[in-house]
Amino acid sequence: MRFAFTEDQIALHDAVRDLLNDHSNAAQLREAWGNETGRTASAWGALHAMGAIDAMRAEADGGLGFNEVDAILIAEASGRVALAEPIIETMMVAAPLNLVTIGLSAAVVTHESPFAPWADTAEVIIELAADGIRSRHRQDTTLTPRSSVDGARRLFAVSPNTEVAPASTEVALAFRRGALGTAAQLCGLSETMITVTVAYAKERKQFGVPIGSFQAVKHHLANARTKLEFARPLVYRAAASLRDRDAEAGVHVSMAKAAASDAAMVAAKASLQCHGAIGYTTEADLHLYMKRAWALGGSWGDAAWHRRQITNHLERAPIGER
Amino acid sequence: MDLAFSPAEEAFRAEARAWLQANVPNPPLPSGDTKDGFALHLEWERQLFDARYAVVSWPEEFGGRNASLWEWLIFEEEYWLAGAPQRVTQNGIFLLAPTIFEFGTAEQQQRILAKMASGEEPWCQGWSEPNAGSDLAGISSTATRDDTNGGWRLNGQKTWTTRGAFCTHLFGLFRTDPEAERHNGMTYLLVDLRQSGITVRGVERLDGDEGFAEVFFDDAFVPDVNVLGEVNKGWGVAMATTGSERGLTLRSPGRFLATATKLIELAKSLPDTATPELKDRVTQAWIDAHAYRWQTFATVTKLVEGGHTGPESSMVKVFWSELDVRLHEIALELLGPHAELIDGEFAHWMKGYQFALSGPIYAGTNEIQRNVIAERVLGLPRK
Numbered sequence: 072m073r074f075a076f077t078e079d080q081i082a083l084h085d086a087v088r089d090l091l092n093d094h095s096n097a098a099q100l101r102e103a104w105g106n107e108t109g110r111t112a113s114a115w116g117a118l119h120a121m122g123a124i125d126a127m128r129a130e131a132d133g134g135l136g137f138n139e140v141d142a143i144l145i146a147e148a149s150g151r152v153a154l155a156e157p158i159i160e161t162m163m164v165a166a167p168l169n170l171v172t173i174g175l176s177a178a179v180v181t182h183e184s185p186f187a188p189w190a191d192t193a194e195v196i197i198e199l200a201a202d203g204i205r206s207r208h209r210q211d212t213t214l215t216p217r218s219s220v221d222g223a224r225r226l227f228a229v230s231p232n233t234e235v236a237p238a239s240t241e242v243a244l245a246f247r248r249g250a251l252g253t254a255a256q257l258c259g260l261s262e263t264m265i266t267v268t269v270a271y272a273k274e275r276k277q278f279g280v281p282i283g284s285f286q287a288v289k290h291h292l293a294n295a296r297t298k299l300e301f302a303r304p305l306v307y308r309a310a311a312s313l314r315d316r317d318a319e320a321g322v323h324v325s326m327a328k329a330a331a332s333d334a335a336m337v338a339a340k341a342s343l344q345c346h347g348a349i350g351y352t353t354e355a356d357l358h359l360y361m362k363r364a365w366a367l368g369g370s371w372g373d374a375a376w377h378r379r380q381i382t383n384h385l386e387r388a389p390i391g392e393r
Numbered sequence: 394m395d396l397a398f399s400p401a402e403e404a405f406r407a408e409a410r411a412w413l414q415a416n417v418p419n420p421p422l423p424s425g426d427t428k429d430g431f432a433l434h435l436e437w438e439r440q441l442f443d444a445r446y447a448v449v450s451w452p453e454e455f456g457g458r459n460a461s462l463w464e465w466l467i468f469e470e471e472y473w474l475a476g477a478p479q480r481v482t483q484n485g486i487f488l489l490a491p492t493i494f495e496f497g498t499a500e501q502q503q504r505i506l507a508k509m510a511s512g513e514e515p516w517c518q519g520w521s522e523p524n525a526g527s528d529l530a531g532i533s534s535t536a537t538r539d540d541t542n543g544g545w546r547l548n549g550q551k552t553w554t555t556r557g558a559f560c561t562h563l564f565g566l567f568r569t570d571p572e573a574e575r576h577n578g579m580t581y582l583l584v585d586l587r588q589s590g591i592t593v594r595g596v597e598r599l600d601g602d603e604g605f606a607e608v609f610f611d612d613a614f615v616p617d618v619n620v621l622g623e624v625n626k627g628w629g630v631a632m633a634t635t636g637s638e639r640g641l642t643l644r645s646p647g648r649f650l651a652t653a654t655k656l657i658e659l660a661k662s663l664p665d666t667a668t669p670e671l672k673d674r675v676t677q678a679w680i681d682a683h684a685y686r687w688q689t690f691a692t693v694t695k696l697v698e699g700g701h702t703g704p705e706s707s708m709v710k711v712f713w714s715e716l717d718v719r720l721h722e723i724a725l726e727l728l729g730p731h732a733e734l735i736d737g738e739f740a741h742w743m744k745g746y747q748f749a750l751s752g753p754i755y756a757g758t759n760e761i762q763r764n765v766i767a768e769r770v771l772g773l774p775r776k
Contacts, residue, residue: 072395072398074687074691075695076394283773283774289773293763293771297708301688301712310394382676385675386661
């Protein structure tokens, strides 16, 4: 048993984090909100150049042969900056199955996530259907825009114009990768919301003292930090279960997504409350992260959906799972 | 990241499971927080000790197996899954012993540890006083120098001392420098309760057991050999091992996994009251128990690779104590009108609920823990 990342995995995470700080800071994210595509100017290209987007592709296919554990910290780092790019859909769902051209992006629809973010700039639209995975070129679909609470997340309802045969039957694995990557992003978002709120609470003074010195404020943030502390290990464990093709990996992913969604909701609520009225404006950066958390909390199965999967499992299964 | 236990660890799990299956008392022992129940629990502790399961992580010379932290966690999972008795020696073996390993002399270790682990000399913790609960540095019990006899004379009072009425020994902090204030001038003393000058009065707890005690000191004597660490440096001694590197003070996930498992069984046995809403909360609690397990595994990985635990331990305390309350609250809702019964097959849920409610209070209230998280993990200002 060794429940920790390797030095290499951590070094790669740090490199991705630094890169994203350069290419996806709050100002750049605001630009994405206002531009035509909702995507950042340079983050995708930079991530592609370092190999991150295609990391989970086999080496023979031009990737790095990463497994889910190798990739999970990249996903978390992308969440920390609310990266306005379809990285989970492409890095964790499409690329390992070779369903997208290297360097291009994919969009994904599932029964639990029927609206595909950034589909209008995707090469392929991947449908994770009950009977298999279907992959269509964007031109072979009709996209109907929908508006997300998150202004960078350009959503589309997808109508297929062509019937294609299922490309693969590994639907469950693909869905779990997507849900897992989203769970990791939610952990990153929780961390950022807590960090920006702590910074604000140290700076903002009322009654002559920083509001962060009040116990009522402290306890909100302590609760949020504690929720995150106990969501993250479930995400990392689910990554290892997927890598190991554990028979219960689906349950482990559901535990991870449920916990990460809940943690992000708690972090968002605590952060808004501790910001006070400034947090209720779009001038504070908090809303960029909070709205992404709301959006992702409900994507790839919300917390209640994932708990229902686990409840069904527990009702079927004999107890004693260790 | 490697999620598998080694073949040796799995073999240890199998061995512990087999021994527990053969030896765990059935029917379960009465509460160990009553006089008669405590005596029966000490017999169980002796049985554990003789089989070298009482303190698996300790060195062999003191009755342990030199087990790794991983093996300790495995043992704990099996112990609680088997429905084995509460550990009435826990304040000694989990709270005092790590401090003795770190600060005790060789003579103290030889004299104290094995008898503590076998249950021959059960220890209670003497931190709280009537005017010093969360504010531990506010203690006022004194130890005054007695050069004639080579030791210290104790005066004052400790209170809310768990199982104090049944234990033979007490460890605690006493003021040895009357000029010093707050965290200074305290000494960590090991006190034999079986002497004149000490009066122990049992106090009935919320759950009806006589599990608490008040301990009054009236010129009680402690010889110099029973000072743990340096005189006047007791605060540092007491705090140094609160996040013990040996992990002996970790609250093992096995307890909550076992309770979560029992809760699922309870929900399955009560299909009429297990509404979808309640089942969802059962599942949530089960997820939380596993979250606690994996968070612990991350901590243990860090410890075995030479790392240390820091203020993060306050998040751990908040999480397990509130999880324990939730697990029992859900059970009581499932039980409906049967929840109030403290006889019969479901009695352990109300009993367990009352005990769980002590979790957010003892070992530093959760309000204090949240302050620690905010100030020392997040870096918010004290004032």
